[in-house]
Structure formats: C-alpha cells, structure tokens
Amino acid sequence: MAFLVMLFMSCAFILGSLYAVALILPYLRVMSDRRKGRIPQGPPAYPLIGTLGLDDDAPWVTYKQWAQQYGKDGMFTFFLGPKLHLVITDPEVAKAAYKDPIIGEGRPETNLSRLFNHHALAFSKGQMWKDTRRFEIMALKDFGRGSGSKNLLESYVQNAARDLIQDISNQINSTPDQPFSTRPAVLKCVANSIASTLCGGALRSDDPRFTRITDSVNVVFTEGTTPASILNVFPWLSHIPPFRQKQAMVYGRMAESAHMMEEIIAEHRKHFDTSDVRDFIDAYLKEQQEQIKNNGDAGSFTDMQLVYMSIEMYFAGLDATLGSLQWAVLLLSSVPEVLQKCQEEIYQVLGQGTIASYADRGQLPYCEATMSEVFRIGSVDPFGLPHQCTEDVMLNGYTIPKDTTVFVDYVNIHHSDVYYKDPMVFRPERFLDDQGKFVSSPHSLPFATGRRMCSGDHFAKMIVFISMVSMIQHFDMTRVLARSRPWTDILRINGVGVHPDHFTIRASLR
Numbered sequence: 001m002a003f004l005v006m007l008f009m010s011c012a013f014i015l016g017s018l019y020a021v022a023l024i025l026p027y028l029r030v031m032s033d034r035r036k037g038r039i040p041q042g043p044p045a046y047p048l049i050g051t052l053g054l055d056d057d058a059p060w061v062t063y064k065q066w067a068q069q070y071g072k073d074g075m076f077t078f079f080l081g082p083k084l085h086l087v088i089t090d091p092e093v094a095k096a097a098y099k100d101p102i103i104g105e106g107r108p109e110t111n112l113s114r115l116f117n118h119h120a121l122a123f124s125k126g127q128m129w130k131d132t133r134r135f136e137i138m139a140l141k142d143f144g145r146g147s148g149s150k151n152l153l154e155s156y157v158q159n160a161a162r163d164l165i166q167d168i169s170n171q172i173n174s175t176p177d178q179p180f181s182t183r184p185a186v187l188k189c190v191a192n193s194i195a196s197t198l199c200g201g202a203l204r205s206d207d208p209r210f211t212r213i214t215d216s217v218n219v220v221f222t223e224g225t226t227p228a229s230i231l232n233v234f235p236w237l238s239h240i241p242p243f244r245q246k247q248a249m250v251y252g253r254m255a256e257s258a259h260m261m262e263e264i265i266a267e268h269r270k271h272f273d274t275s276d277v278r279d280f281i282d283a284y285l286k287e288q289q290e291q292i293k294n295n296g297d298a299g300s301f302t303d304m305q306l307v308y309m310s311i312e313m314y315f316a317g318l319d320a321t322l323g324s325l326q327w328a329v330l331l332l333s334s335v336p337e338v339l340q341k342c343q344e345e346i347y348q349v350l351g352q353g354t355i356a357s358y359a360d361r362g363q364l365p366y367c368e369a370t371m372s373e374v375f376r377i378g379s380v381d382p383f384g385l386p387h388q389c390t391e392d393v394m395l396n397g398y399t400i401p402k403d404t405t406v407f408v409d410y411v412n413i414h415h416s417d418v419y420y421k422d423p424m425v426f427r428p429e430r431f432l433d434d435q436g437k438f439v440s441s442p443h444s445l446p447f448a449t450g451r452r453m454c455s456g457d458h459f460a461k462m463i464v465f466i467s468m469v470s471m472i473q474h475f476d477m478t479r480v481l482a483r484s485r486p487w488t489d490i491l492r493i494n495g496v497g498v499h500p501d502h503f504t505i506r507a508s509l510r
Ligand code: HEM
Pocket: 121, 122, 123, 133, 312, 313, 316, 317, 318, 320, 321, 324, 380, 381, 383, 384, 385, 386, 446, 447, 448, 449, 451, 452, 453, 454, 455, 456, 457, 459, 460, 461, 464
C-alpha cells in the first residue's frame, strides 16, 4: 500500500512539474521578446502567477495606469496566470487589429465560452461562425425592412415602448412624488422587444418563465465571469471551493435556460410554416430546412447552435441594452438642460402623441447625439469580448504571438481627454456639427469594430432610441442622488458589462 501511495505521489509530482515547465517555457520566451522590445511593454509578471495588482472590480482603473506607464504605440501587455494579454488603448490601432482576420476573428477559450458550449455567434469559430453570423445579420435586416406594420422589428419595439410609458405613468400615479427605480419597467421593455423578435410571444413579461430567465441573465453575467477572471486561464479552479458552488449554480442556470429554449423551439417546429416566418427562430428553421434540401445536411445550422444563439440574443441583448437605457435615464435625469433640449426638439417634430420611429432620428439630431453620448459615457461593454490571435501577427511594428488574448479598452478610450474635451461631462453637442447635424465620432466604438463587431447594433440602437425618445416625450425626470457624485463613481461591473449602480428618480407626466 505504501508503495502505491509513493508511486502515485511520484507520478503526480512528475506530471505537475511537466505542466509547470510547459507553462513556464513560453512565458520565458515572451518575456525575453518583451525585454528586447519585440512585444509591447507592460507591468512586471511572474512565472505561472502572471501580473499582480489588477483590480477585478474596476479593471479599467488599473488598465488606465498601465496604459499611462507602458502604453506607448497604443497598446500594452500583461499576464493573467501564464497567458499573455494584449490591451489596445488607441481606436485606430483597434480598427487595424480587428480588421485583420488573425486578430479580428479568433476567440480565446474563456469561462463564458465554456458556459455557451463554444456555440452561439460570439463563441463559435471558423465556418460555423461565418455562416451563422451572415444569417443573423440578414435575418435582423429582413425583420427591420419595410415601413409601418410591415417593419416587424420596429413595431415590436414601439409596442414595448408604449408599455414602458404606461408602466412609468402607473408608477407615478400610484405613488406621486415618491422616488422610484426605472429598472423593472426598462427591463420589461427591452426583454419584450427582444422576446418578440426572437420567439414571438414566449419569454415576454407575461410568460410565467419571464422572472426566472431574466434573473438567470443576471446570475450568469454577474457570477459567471469577469473579463479578468482567473477561471479564464485556470478552468480546473472551477472544481475547487470557493469557485465550485458558484460555477455549479451558473451552469445550472444555463442548462435551465437551454431547456426553456428547447421547449420554445419544439413549439415553433409544431406550427412552422415556411411562408409565414414570424420570428428569428422561424427564420433559422427555414434556413436549416433549405440547407438540408440543398446540401443533404444542416451544415452550420445545427439544433444546438439554434439553442445557444437564442440564449445569446436574449442574454447579451438584454444585458447591454438594459444597461444602456439605464445610463440614458441616469444621465438625462441628472442634466436638466439636455433633457429640455431633447424635449423641445421632440415636440417640434413629433408633438406629444406620435411615437418615434427609428427613421425619425434624421429629424431629431439632438436626440441622436444624446444617444451617442449615452453610449460613450456608459460604455456598457467596457472591453468588448476578448479576441485571440490565431497566428503570429505584426501590429503597429510589434510581433504579437499566436494565442495571445487581445481586447480593446473601449471605456478608457471613450473617457479619454485625448479624444474628448471634458470627457466626463454629458454633452451631446460633441456629436453635432456647426449646422446642428449629427456627426459620428471616429473614437466612439460602443459596438466594437471589425469582423466580430456587434451583430445586433442596429436592433439595439433602435430599442434605445425609440424607448429613450418616448420617455423624454412623456416625463420630466430628476435624479435622486447627490448631484455631485461623478459618473465614474457610479460604474458597477456586472460580469461582462458595466451598468450604473442602483439609483432612483422622481418623475412627473408632461
Ligand atoms: C446597447 C446594446 C449593445 C451593445 C453596447 C453591444 C456591444 C457589443 C460588443 C462591444 C460586442 C463585442 C464585439 C467583439 O467581439 O469585438 C458585441 C458582440 C455581439 N453582440 Fe452586441 N451589443 C448590444 C446589443 C446586442 C443585441 C440586442 C444583440 C442581439 C441581437 C447583440 C448580439 C451580439 C452578438 C451575437 C455578438 C457577437 C458577434 C460575433 O462574435 O460575431 N448585441 N456586442
């Protein structure tokens, strides 16, 4: 028996040592290249442990310091455990990097990609990613074509915005002068816009599964991962306390959400009619049928990909769009001059009764500028999703080794006084030209850039624009929070996204 124990311990020691050597050798090579200036500079790192001092609750604060110290040429590197990370801090370098398929298409394995079983658009690779991305963009475009009731996407969003106005009015009428949080009504509005587009009536706020699935979005994104989570590089830690219980809960929520989607998809299959495509799931089933008819199999359009793409649309769409709209309420209720200018513009163009359409933004340049300013200050996806180099690649004169994790520090770009005067002041005028026309900013990239840029950007902007304009049209709002509290103090990391911390407003009907 003693012999067996000795043998087991010796084997474990030898395997452990081999594992450590396998991790340390690439680290030593990269550190040597970094000292020679071939790889972008960065803070000190230690074998296996990596770089110390990253603030997991507010990583943008640490990245800002490291960028100032080491980030010449618009990027710096650091190590998370043994893994090299490249952080891009310049918008032009970001555009060049993400245009290149070697950096622009690759994704690293992370805790979040494992949760999505390496499926959905965000976590699939190669042909499956190409095919399903083309399909998702086309399907959303098709739903958004046409005008009036023919524009399905817009009619779903407008219906949800009408309910939002009704919900806030009810709140004001039931408890006049009392402060309240807009989060529940905004959550319902965004969830209903997405659920109608994704799966018709299912998972809307009147579905009994609604509370559970919206809670799961929160659980998966807050508990599942953070951009700098150590679980991304040491997945085996998820089997060891304190991670084990949290991971089990998050995986449980994902499995439950996948089960709900499977039920909804099965229901769609029963009533599916190729000549009446009602929503995104129908469009996918139609594409699947055509693939089978033309090629003999479904190719990239597997059943599993549909389940994870549906979860992704509901989860990713809800989290980022809800966060952005909450930023809109917070900023507008804090700066009355902006609220008033938006109201004047809306009254001139739409009056008090007409609901906005997305095309109205051409006549509402100040409101469109306000939305862009909300995206800039809020920066709900502060670093986008991580990319990974699929080969060694040259970037801005440096060699970036294969397998490096890459991300862009969008939030510090958006908040930088190099690109924006008084960056923390909420000033929509920075998105207007001398004639008062809307102009986009080349440094503002809330939906990322390049090959994996957000595929739902048009849909998300439609939801934010119509819902925000509707709220401004109907309510005066004042934030109930020390007016002097700066925005930076209100940021709250929500796993992958940044939402404003809890706040309340007082509102009255106009
Ligand atoms: C205001 C709301 C939103 C913001 C700010 C936002 C932002 C982003 C960002 C920064 C990325 C990362 C891109 C990269 O990897 O470089 C992304 C990816 C993605 N977003 Fe959004 N998003 C929003 C809403 C939505 C909605 C409503 C949907 C669903 C229709 C959606 C679907 C996706 C998907 C599928 C990806 C992965 C694309 C790929 O890997 O090819 N997003 N989004």
